[in-house]
Amino acid sequence: CSSGPALAHTAMRQAHVCVERIAGLHVPDVNYAAMPSCTYCQPQVASVGMTEAQATEKGLDFDVGLFPFQANGKAVGARHGEGFTKVLVGKPYGEILGAHIVGAGATEMIGEFVLAMTSESTATLIAETVHAHPTYSEVALEAVAHALFYVIALPGRGLDAAGRGIASVSRSTGQAVSTTITSFNKALVSAVVNLLQRSVAQILAAIQNVFRSS
16 A cells, blocks of 8 residues: 555655565665655646645744745756745754755756655755756755755845844845946956957058058
8 A cells, every 4th residue: 555646756666665675675664755746747846745834734843945946047048937946944953844846857856855855864964065056956955045044046034143134235245246247247348349459450450561562
């Protein structure tokens, strides 16, 4: 008798456990609490663990992290900005209670949360794990960071060391970065224009020399 929806990967894990125990090996029970569910539509949908409503109904204390695909570099570049990641982080230990992803590559990314739940890893370890950039996997990192009150790509929550709201610090920092990028772009454009002008001048001078010598 199976627990939960009849999924192919659930049956596969059940078969592994059954055969290995018949062979006399000691293997853990099937972890139905960390069984991923995937829907192969467009955009993709994937989830594992509890929903926010289920965690609330159980009376659990937890934080919720959210991150939109619109703020992910690869998603924007690939024009797949629709969707989001939502993660539930238990308190006070930081365990992953559930994760839900809607967006490009969701059925691939859910594996990170399944591994975290199976290995009893914490949200802090996920946040401290380097995720390659730009990749869709950063959406998972950012959602966890948001639940932990970190600030990475979106304004966070809480206070910084100076007692200021992190969101306001993030906005001011973002404005400063934007100004720096704008100045850099202007300088870059100016340098390219100057280079082109010199190149054109050199080409014209070479042509004039050809006519003079002919």
